[in-house]
Amino acid sequence: MGNSIRTTSNTQNTPTLATFKAGDSVLCPSLSFTSFVLTADPYGKRDLLALTHDGSNIYYDNKGYFVPSRDKETGDYQPSLFQDTEANRQAIATLYNGRFTTQADQRKVIDTTEADDKIVVTMSSHDLSHITSDIYGAANALHDVGYLLGLIYYGKIEGEAVKSMARLAHDATNTWEDILRTQLDIINEPLAMTGYSKVGVDNE
Structure with missing residues (x-):
């Protein structure tokens, strides 16, 4: 009986590419090992998606490519964003030798509401x-x-x-x-x- 050759797929280490929209939870390993939530441009001036990092808005197109603040389209050849899925977390953590946390893990909430407030709006x-x-x-x-x-x-x-x-x-x-x-x-x-x-x- 001949020797068998076992092959192992490495697809679990390859992040899944996707299209994006406002409200999506995403991973951006070039910024940090923290998940982000995409929004439309907070100022309504650019037809792009945005996330907030260190007090600044950073813009991306719907394919996850970074778009500089003075440009209308990307100049990158690879996307910067990935959907926040467990598979992508594991793949990116393996590639970047890091560990992901969520925004909730690092979020500090300052509550200025009164006890009888029935509806509360949070703002960054x-x-x-x-x-x-x-x-x-x-x-x-x-x-x-x-x-x-x-x-x-x-x-x-x-x-x-x-x-x-x-x-x-x-x-x-x-x-x-x-x-x-x-x-x-x-x-x-x-x-x-x-x-x-x-x-x-x-x-x-």
């Missing part, structure tokens, strides 16, 4: 920081406009200088209005899920 500290920064910027812009109006009222500036300063103030207020309305749209989405009406939106 990164998003909260963006909102507070935008509110601070808008408050400063309003202060500057108020100061300008005071100078005009008391006759500290006049003539063409008034027109120039008024034009700058107008541009600044338009810019900050756009920024705040963008933040309002972001906040309104989870707000509407709680049963409250969206702020600044007429009921249909």
